[in-house]
Amino acid sequence: MPRMRGGAVYAMCFAILMLFWPTAMGVGAKTSVAQTERIQLDATRAEELAATYGTPLYLYDEAAIRARTRALKDAFAWNPGFREYFAVKATPNPSIIRLLAEEGCGCDCATAPELLLAQACGLTRHDMILTSNDTPAADYRLAAELGAVVNFDAADMPAYWEGHVGALPRTVCCRVNPGGTFEAANGIIGTPEDSKFGMTVPQLRETFAYLRDHGVEEFGVHAFLASNTLGGDYYPRLARQLFELVVDLARDLDIQIGFVDLSGGIGIPYDPADADRANDIAAIGQGVRRAYEDVLVPAGMGDVALYAELGRWLLAPAGALLTRVIHEKETYRRYLGVDACSANLMRPQLYGAYHRIDVLGREDEPALATYNVVGGLCENGDQLAQDRPLPETHPSDLLLIHDVGAHGHSMGYNYNGKLRSAEVLLHADGTSELIRRAERVTDYFATLDATEVGRRALALAARWQGSRAADMSEADARGTAAESEGVVVTSIDNGDSKRKL
Numbered sequence: 001m002p003r004m005r006g007g008a009v010y011a012m013c014f015a016i017l018m019l020f021w022p023t024a025m026g027v028g029a030k031t032s033v034a035q036t037e038r039i040q041l042d043a044t045r046a047e048e049l050a051a052t053y054g055t056p057l058y059l060y061d062e063a064a065i066r067a068r069t070r071a072l073k074d075a076f077a078w079n080p081g082f083r084e085y086f087a088v089k090a091t092p093n094p095s096i097i098r099l100l101a102e103e104g105c106g107c108d109c110a111t112a113p114e115l116l117l118a119q120a121c122g123l124t125r126h127d128m129i130l131t132s133n134d135t136p137a138a139d140y141r142l143a144a145e146l147g148a149v150v151n152f153d154a155a156d157m158p159a160y161w162e163g164h165v166g167a168l169p170r171t172v173c174c175r176v177n178p179g180g181t182f183e184a185a186n187g188i189i190g191t192p193e194d195s196k197f198g199m200t201v202p203q204l205r206e207t208f209a210y211l212r213d214h215g216v217e218e219f220g221v222h223a224f225l226a227s228n229t230l231g232g233d234y235y236p237r238l239a240r241q242l243f244e245l246v247v248d249l250a251r252d253l254d255i256q257i258g259f260v261d262l263s264g265g266i267g268i269p270y271d272p273a274d275a276d277r278a279n280d281i282a283a284i285g286q287g288v289r290r291a292y293e294d295v296l297v298p299a300g301m302g303d304v305a306l307y308a309e310l311g312r313w314l315l316a317p318a319g320a321l322l323t324r325v326i327h328e329k330e331t332y333r334r335y336l337g338v339d340a341c342s343a344n345l346m347r348p349q350l351y352g353a354y355h356r357i358d359v360l361g362r363e364d365e366p367a368l369a370t371y372n373v374v375g376g377l378c379e380n381g382d383q384l385a386q387d388r389p390l391p392e393t394h395p396s397d398l399l400l401i402h403d404v405g406a407h408g409h410s411m412g413y414n415y416n417g418k419l420r421s422a423e424v425l426l427h428a429d430g431t432s433e434l435i436r437r438a439e440r441v442t443d444y445f446a447t448l449d450a451t452e453v454g455r456r457a458l459a460l461a462a463r464w465q466g467s468r469a470a471d472m473s474e475a476d477a478r479g480t481a482a483e484s485e486g487v488v489v490t491s492i493d494n495g496d497s498k499r500k501l
């Protein structure tokens with residue numbers, strides 16, 4: 001059979017998976033990225049979701065998340081110890097983490113709050129890895145209490161741990177940064193030398209010797225040398241490099257290597273122009289296997305487990321941002337003003353990232369107009385797309401911004417008092433579930449309660465929020481009503497507001 005491009009392989013695999021999916025999941029899915037790798041949502045369903053939950057709104061497709069997780073596990077099934085530790089930072093929502101845990105995933109956490117999220121989802125001990133840097137002692141203490149695997153980013157961290165936490169755990173991982181550039185077949189894809197993360201190879205050697213002499217019995221090596229890679233080369237090359245390193249370390253230091261953590265970095269083709277370089281996860285699994293069999297097995301290390309910490313590949317295509325056009329404007333360009341902004345999706349502003357946009361209900365119309373899709377921040381960089389060919393689009397149209405399921409909602413911020421949107425999980429049976437409510441203006445002001453004038457702002461916000469019934473989605477209205485029952489504003493004048501909830 002001729003080799004198919006990655007995108008075509010995915011499309012075929014997911015189409016086959018979806019044939020069987022309805023039996024596994026109950027009723028057939030109404031929305032799925034299974035065949036297309038992107039959420040499919042028709043205008044009618046989108047209007048229903050917008051009425052129920054409001055816009056802007058993050059949507060996640062359960063069937064797609066499960067299908068992608070299973071495809072990853074299948075690709076590495078040849079390695080009995082393989083496990084995905086989902087990068088919590090990509091989508092720190094407990095409902096998503098629990099869903100992934102049901103599929104057998106652990107969590108890669110960067111901070112104490114991320115560890116707490118994992119703990120809340122029922123994960124214990126080595127279900128969690130703390131891959132942190134510049135780490136406060138409190139985070140290490142929590143990791144020790146939970147029995148999480150710790151991944152040291154710097155050579156002096158073991159001593160810091162001993163000083164602030166106590167004895168080192170039995171299993172320890174270290175993050176290595178070999179420096180230089182990281183090259184794949186299509187050229188340089190990462191510049192580890194410019195990265196603040198990890199320790200040099202000589203430092204790793206010294207740190208492992210120190211750890212061995214301080215009671216550590218099992219060692220892991222972790223590296224993340226390039227981000228959002230396409231073309232399928234990254235993991236196999238990284239694996240070969242790390243396997244050669246751990247063979248040397250095991251021999252020279254007489255230590256037991258328990259696992260190699262290949263971390264994240266497998267990307268997705270955000271821009272359809274990159275579709276022919278989409279990662280074929282099955283081929284990646286086989287590429288890593290070849291390196292494993294070439295390097296580790298002959299060295300008698302065929303029991304080393306492999307870990308991944310994918311965020312983007314797993315979740316990004318399974319998420320979309322639903323937003324409504326509220327204004328249009330024409331000056332030197334044509335602008336569509338939407339109710340989302342860079343505070344809801346930072347990637348275009350931060351990296352000039354491309355996200356595909358569908359105008360719902362106009363999918364069959366030709367993209368003859370060119371728009372900049374902008375939000376309402378007082379920042380010219382607040383442009384979710386620039387010079388984008390789209391069908392003629394007008395206020396009240398709904399747009400679906402794709403591939404935001406990872407590093408999307410989680411990178412949100414509150415500049416200009418913009419509020420983070422709700423998150424909704426689309427279940428395989430066509431039902432939907434609110435998994436994070438939208439922020440309210442009272443949330444935005446909540447931390448001002450340290451001063452009298454701050455408490456006054458909070459009380460005014462509560463009053464304004466309660467008066468906005470006409471603007472609210474059903475979920476907002478219910479939540480606000482519940483909140484105002486719980487908020488007792490005893491006096492705006494003395495600013496003494498108390499929350500009962």
Ligand SMILES: Cc1ncc(COP(=O)(O)O)c(C=O)c1O
Nearest residue numbers: 087131263264265309310311312
């Ligand atoms: C330590 C670590 N692991 C995993 C990831 C996930 O990377 P990706 O979403 O590119 O797969 C990240 C992302 O920043 C990371 O910092």
